[in-house]
Amino acid sequence: MSEISAQLVKELRDKTSAGMMDCKKALKETGGDLEKAADWLRQKGISSAGKKAGRTTSEGLVGSYIHTGSRIGVLVEVNCQTDFVARNQEFKNLVQNIAMQIAACPNVEYVKVDDIPGEFVEKEKDIEMGREDLAKKPQEIREKIVQGRIEKRLSELCLVNQPYIKDQTITIEELIKQTIAQLGENIQIRRFVRFVLGEGIEKEENNFAEEVAAQMGKV
Numbered sequence: 001m002s003e004i005s006a007q008l009v010k011e012l013r014d015k016t017s018a019g020m021m022d023c024k025k026a027l028k029e030t031g032g033d034l035e036k037a038a039d040w041l042r043q044k045g046i047s048s049a050g051k052k053a054g055r056t057t058s059e060g061l062v063g064s065y066i067h068t069g070s071r072i073g074v075l076v077e078v079n080c081q082t083d084f085v086a087r088n089q090e091f092k093n094l095v096q097n098i099a100m101q102i103a104a105c106p107n108v109e110y111v112k113v114d115d116i117p118g119e120f121v122e123k124e125k126d127i128e129m130g131r132e133d134l135a136k137k138p139q140e141i142r143e144k145i146v147q148g149r150i151e152k153r154l155s156e157l158c159l160v161n162q163p164y165i166k167d168q169t170i171t172i173e174e175l176i177k178q179t180i181a182q183l184g185e186n187i188q189i190r191r192f193v194r195f196v197l198g199e200g201i202e203k204e205e206n207n208f209a210e211e212v213a214a215q216m217g218k219v
Contacts, residue, residue, distance in 0.1 A: 012026065012034060022177075044174070044177070044181075057079035057080055057186050060078050060080045060095075061086055061092065062076070063095035064099060065102070071196065072195065074103045075192065075195075076095065076192035077190040077192070078095045078098060078188070078189050079188045080183070080187050085183050094176070094179050098172065098192075099192075102194055105159070108158065108159050109157050110157055111158065112159070112161075113158050116154055124154075125146060128149050159172055159189060161173065176188075
């Protein structure tokens with residue numbers, strides 16, 4: 001079908017409180033049918049998740065995961081609205097699965113795109129604009145290509161945009177929305193840290209030939 005119009009996306013967003021990209025995806029999945037798209041969002045739990053997105057999340061858990069061999073470790077804070085949900089096994093499972101996801105994604109540095117510093121985005125844009133393969137293209141075309149590349153680059157750095165390791169058909173963001181629909185509370189990943197054994201330590205590399213030569217000189 002033809003491209004989904006911005007007006008149709010807005011109508012669905014107003015109707016369901018779902019995010020813009022979720023609305024656009026729902027309309028594409030349902031051939032642009034507004035009612036079917038709304039039902040699709042409800043089935044995915046996205047509609048109800050959107051309505052809860054503004055609620056304060058001050059409870060939750062700090063989860064951890066140590067990968068086999070104890071060379072990679074993760075700490076992650078996931079927030080919800082109440083201590084009751086924080087004690088729920090489904091919420092605990094979510095936190096554990098998110099910690100495992102972080103361990104499996106070495107390139108992920110941020111929770112979401114909004115967390116990425118503006119200076120980093122501008123620097124990436126400058127680098128892309130200066131690439132030789134774009135040098136002869138018109139300015140307008142260059143900017144569109146660069147925008148696409150930047151969006152892809154930023155998405156790769158963000159946890160919520162990653163395909164879920166246990167179900168590649170959904171992202172971490174969609175996994176969270178499904179859990180929100182199930183538990184009835186807003187859920188947010190606040191922060192995380194990933195530890196890699198020896199990371200940042202300059203390893204001493206001994207040159208055996210130089211050692212032998214040095215010893216021979218002392219004889």
